[in-house]
Amino acid sequence: MRVITRGLTVLSVVFGSYAVNANAGSTSQLLLTATSDAIKGECKISLVVNADGKATDFEYVTPSDHGKFPISSLKAGIILLKEAGQNVMILRSNKFDAGSGGELTMDYLASGVSGKRGSVLLGLERSGQKWEALANDSAGRRVVTKAFLKAKKLFGKIIGIASITLQ
Secondary structure, three states: OHHHHHHOOOOOOEEEEEEEOOOOOOEEEEEEEEEEOOOOOOEEEEEEEOOOOOEEEEEEEOOOOEEEEEHHHHOOOEEEEEEOOEEEEEEEEEEEEOOOEEEEEEEEEOOOOOOOEEEEEEEEEEEOOEEEEEEEEOOEEEEEOEEEEEEEEEOOEEEEEEEEEEO
């Protein structure tokens, strides 16, 4: 239960912030800030870019955890959270270019009881040296900087993620 709750903040990302990375010439650009109705705090997901502005890694930081994954891991899927043998949150893309971006799928466990999954599409595009996340849904194509993850509960217990709203 605690791990699934923590996972609800794994997708938080703040766009437009930059920090110098340990690798020479690399910077981290925070993309989204994610929050949830299940826990306090936020998660930040950032993109590490080299001196040429090309994406090299994804990073995430929560109040209790952090991780870094190479861009090449997107094809197989970056498992951001695994609980009780189930992949709760997976970030993947078959069409991502480190120089220009592409479309990402945020695949999440909607119900740990039935195994039902959900997904949200997120575009990631480069504009000069800056990277932006874009939603393309019923509200139209737009830059997003926030994600809200609504917990799915059964008898008061969190069993998955009901929805992800991008703003």
